[in-house]
Amino acid sequence: MKTLDPLAGISAFLAVAETSSFSRAADRLAMSRPTVSAQVQELERRMGVRLLQRTTRSVALTEAGEAYYQALSGVLPQIREAERAATSFQQEAIGRIRVSAPPDLGSDHLAPLVAEFLKLNPGISIDLDLSMDAVNLVEEKFDLAIRGTISIEPNVVTRQIGASPIQVCATPDYVQRHGRPERPEDLARHACLHFARLRWGRVWHFSRKDEKVRVPVVPRFECNEGRSLLSAALAGAGVALLPGFVVGPAVRAGRLAVLLEDWAIATIPIHAVYPANRHIAAKVKTFVGFLADRLGRHPDILAE
Structure with missing residues (x-):
């Protein structure tokens, strides 16, 4: 069996060199003996030099093998440390x-x-x-x-x-000046503050039980960022359609009033x-x- 992994061959060679046995090297590496032998043979073939002298009774390093072993003896601990560092992440x-x-x-x-x-x-x-x-x-x-x-x-x-549920909000002062919408269609006469990236485009969707209403809006102010629309709403510029994570603190503080509370809008995942x-x-x-x-x-x- 040939392998394209030079490190596998090096591991096999070092194990054999340290145990003076293909069988004991195989046990150490949790491999079969033929696999260890094949990896060492492939390493020798690739390098063009014999590293181990094999007999029927023993395995010994050649002169080239001894030099190679001394040069490599510190490599595997470094490789294992590198692997440990990578896998730790x-x-x-x-x-x-x-x-x-x-x-x-x-x-x-x-x-x-x-x-x-x-x-x-x-x-x-x-x-x-x-x-x-x-x-x-x-x-x-x-x-x-x-x-x-x-x-x-x-x-x-x-x-x-x-x-986060989407809510329709305006300041109490705006509601006092322009009236509270009773139905979604009433928003047509209000200044709408529109989030430009709304996936439905310039259409606000409402539902109540089996009733569904789509309200096309002509924005008085349109922006692609929620906090800017919140600032405009807090300044009394109009009615904003925004998620709870944007308007929630202002609603709880009484700075914004939630409108059309009996109508459901979307929930943003x-x-x-x-x-x-x-x-x-x-x-x-x-x-x-x-x-x-x-x-x-x-x-x-x-x-x-």
Whole structure:
């Protein structure tokens, strides 16, 4: 049997040299004796020199074999240490995690959780990149993305770690000046603050029991980032359609009023997305599990 792996041949040679026996070398390496013999023969063939002198009763190093053994005697421990260092990233929660997340979720929610996570896991560092763009995880070398909307793409694994209901909100002052909408259709006469990346486009969807209503909107203000729309809503510019994780604190503080409360809108799933790989690093698994636990306790996010 020939092998293309020179390290396999080296391991076999060193084992035979140290035990003076193909059988004992095979036992040490958990291989069959013919496999060990074949690997040593392939190593000798590739090098063009005989390393072992074989007789029916013994195995001894040739002069070339002795020189080769002395040169290699420190190699295997280094290789094993290198393997241990590499596999530790798979088995232990250590290393750096590159994470992509949207700004409206990242700044207010993920950043404080990252700080808590780092205290609990001193062997991990995190690089958090805040962007509305759906990054290519493999090409841009991200370990993980947290996304509020999901676009199916090849070679990724997704895990839902939470969800946040969408709400229609405006300031109490705006409602006093312009009236409270009683039905979704009433929004046509209101100044609508629209999230530009809404997957339905400029149409707001509502449902109540078996009734479904689609409301086309002509935005008074349109933006691709939730916190900017929140600022506009808090300034009294109009009615905003935003997820609970953006408007929740302002609602609880009385700065925003929830409108059309008896109508259901959508719920935004929050996903952890990472490259498809059977060997997900322990650091990523640990971080995703932590986020799912903490986000599940958040008042504006439903548990996974």
